[in-house]
Amino acid sequence: MLRFDNVGMEYRTFSGSTKALENINLDVKSGEFVSILGPSGCGKSTLLFIGTGLTKASFGQVLFHDQPLTDTVNNVGFVFQDHLLLEWRNAINNVMMQCEFRDLDKTKYLEKAKKLMATVGLTGFEDKYPHELSGGMQQRVSICRALVHGPELLMMDEPFGALDALTREQIRMDLERIWMEEKNTVLFVTHDINEAILLSDRVVVMTPRPGTIREIIDIDLPRPRKLSTTETPEFYHYHKHITQLFTEMGLLRDE
Amino acid sequence: MARKNQQNPEIKKAMRKNSTKDFLSMAGIFLAFLILWEAAVRIFAVPRYILPAPTVAVKAFFEYWTAMVPHMLSTLYVIAIGFGLTVIISIPAATLVAYSKTFERLIYPFLVLLQLIPKVAIAPLFIIWFGFGTMPKVMLVFLLSFFPLFIDATAGFKSLNPRLIYVAKTMSHSEWKFFWKIRFPSALPQIFTGLKSSIAFATVGAIVAEFVGSDTGLGYLLMRANGDLNTPFLFALLILLCVIGIILYKMIEVFETMAIPWHASKRKDFLEL
Numbered sequence: 001m002l003r004f005d006n007v008g009m010e011y012r013t014f015s016g017s018t019k020a021l022e023n024i025n026l027d028v029k030s031g032e033f034v035s036i037l038g039p040s041g042c043g044k045s046t047l048l049f050i051g052t053g054l055t056k057a058s059f060g061q062v063l064f065h066d067q068p069l070t071d072t073v074n075n076v077g078f079v080f081q082d083h084l085l086l087e088w089r090n091a092i093n094n095v096m097m098q099c100e101f102r103d104l105d106k107t108k109y110l111e112k113a114k115k116l117m118a119t120v121g122l123t124g125f126e127d128k129y130p131h132e133l134s135g136g137m138q139q140r141v142s143i144c145r146a147l148v149h150g151p152e153l154l155m156m157d158e159p160f161g162a163l164d165a166l167t168r169e170q171i172r173m174d175l176e177r178i179w180m181e182e183k184n185t186v187l188f189v190t191h192d193i194n195e196a197i198l199l200s201d202r203v204v205v206m207t208p209r210p211g212t213i214r215e216i217i218d219i220d221l222p223r224p225r226k227l228s229t230t231e232t233p234e235f236y237h238y239h240k241h242i243t244q245l246f247t248e249m250g251l252l253r254d255e
Numbered sequence: 256m257a258r259k260n261q262q263n264p265e266i267k268k269a270m271r272k273n274s275t276k277d278f279l280s281m282a283g284i285f286l287a288f289l290i291l292w293e294a295a296v297r298i299f300a301v302p303r304y305i306l307p308a309p310t311v312a313v314k315a316f317f318e319y320w321t322a323m324v325p326h327m328l329s330t331l332y333v334i335a336i337g338f339g340l341t342v343i344i345s346i347p348a349a350t351l352v353a354y355s356k357t358f359e360r361l362i363y364p365f366l367v368l369l370q371l372i373p374k375v376a377i378a379p380l381f382i383i384w385f386g387f388g389t390m391p392k393v394m395l396v397f398l399l400s401f402f403p404l405f406i407d408a409t410a411g412f413k414s415l416n417p418r419l420i421y422v423a424k425t426m427s428h429s430e431w432k433f434f435w436k437i438r439f440p441s442a443l444p445q446i447f448t449g450l451k452s453s454i455a456f457a458t459v460g461a462i463v464a465e466f467v468g469s470d471t472g473l474g475y476l477l478m479r480a481n482g483d484l485n486t487p488f489l490f491a492l493l494i495l496l497c498v499i500g501i502i503l504y505k506m507i508e509v510f511e512t513m514a515i516p517w518h519a520s521k522r523k524d525f526l527e528l
Contacts (some may be wrong), residue, residue: 030472049421054421054424054425072424072425072427073425074427077425078421078422078425080418080422084416084418084419084422086419086436086437086440087517087518088440088441088443088517088518097436100432100436101423101426101427101428101432102426102427129517131517131519146425151268155425203287239346245279
């Protein structure tokens with residue numbers, strides 16, 4: 001559905017040009033959950049922006065349903081690293097902002113918005129303003145905003161990066177549950193190995209800058225994945241394999 | 256944008272108590288100042304044409320009240336029209352500057368240069384151009400109050416978080432919706448800051464214009480009281496101008512609280528207690 005064909009990215013600065021991405025070839029299938037896992041600064045966010053059409057690639061091309069991407073993908077939901085909620089709107093109206101901008105039927109989607117908020121444990125917080133919510137709740141609202149219109153493509157740029165470990169676990173499980181119902185195609189950027197394995201059908205391991213694909217790993221674990229999934233030998237196997245890749249790339253040292 | 260107030264009644268009570276306390280200590284300081292003034296004038300027998308005692312000034316205020324009212328209305332009329340022009344013109348102008356680089360490059364330097372001219376000095380010129388009517392006064396009010404709002408509104412439109420543009424792009428937005436639902440509301444706090452400085456300048460503009468060439472308005476009365484060495488009347492006018500200034504400022508603050516209750520400066524959080 002979303003195909004990266006030899007995509008590369010180069011930034012021109014005063015001190016010359018920097019390559020951020022090189023030779024990215026990736027074919028994301030419909031309904032697939034794909035994680036992009038890599039160290040910070042390897043261009044994985046850039047890849048997400050290119051795939052959405054927010055940024056133009058310097059080389060290669062992106063095909064969305066076999067059509068070259070020229071503008072921002074229409075049927076997309078994007079969760080950014082920071083929640084980027086509007087501080088003058090309460091939680092439910094921040095979610096509904098998506099529908100207002102798209103001229104969708106208000107009453108119909110209000111139901112959906114409330115249901116989504118309930119799924120992520122935000123019942124009773126619909127009237128609260130962003131500054132009255134905790135960081136975890138703000139990001140949950142932001143996730144609901146990206147999902148409310150049922151986008152075909154869901155892009156998530158380290159959405160749990162700013163959250164504490166406990167909240168991350170919970171939101172991760174919430175997200176998997178929603179995705180299993182909605183069946184969106186998801187591209188999920190992270191630097192957390194556990195998160196990548198637990199959420200994905202495939203994990204794309206990136207090298208440091210300039211970011212290239214080191215390996216694409218199929219994750220064959222039954223869903224829904226539970227807390228106890230981390231204790232299975234299969235999980236251990238994937239984790240060990242990815243850790244080894246990072247060690248080989250010099251990103252981890254085992255001393 | 257109205258917001259349901261679901262605050263804890265105890266917090267509300269504590270807040271009210273706190274603001275009453277603030278008000279009482281402020282009034283106390285003011286009262287002490289007045290008493291000191293009164294005492295000084297009496298002890299040193301200062302002639303009233305130099306400095307009238309507060310009691311004399313207040314007495315003059317009530318004595319001249321009926322004479323001041325028509326002039327006050329004339330001044331308020333000038334302020335209302337001049338300030339209205341400012342609001343109507345400077346916010347769209349700020350929008351243009353924020354949106355168009357060309358407009359910014361061509362117009363902005365010119366406007367800033369204009370800002371550097373001591374505009375009060377132009378007042379006599381306005382009399383020559385526009386005569387003695389309402390027009391020169393309105394123009395001066397406009398000229399003085401235009402810039403603070405224009406500068407603040409421009410800063411407000413430009414300080415938009417650029418990542419919100421990405422958010423809107425992923426929602427297949429129209430520029431119109433983006434302006435009304437994101438850019439304009441996020442500029443509102445700074446627009447209100449501008450409105451508050453502008454209204455003070457508007458009053459200055461009206462008074463100065465009435466100094467220069469007018470037979471109505473509080474500025475004209477100030478000149479006359481000055482010429483007659485009627486200092487108690489001067490103080491009565493000053494009291495009236497203070498009251499007008501406070502009321503105009505408070506009016507904008509009320510609009511502000513209604514329009515942006517979400518903004519940090521307007522929040523009544525528990526921590527502020």
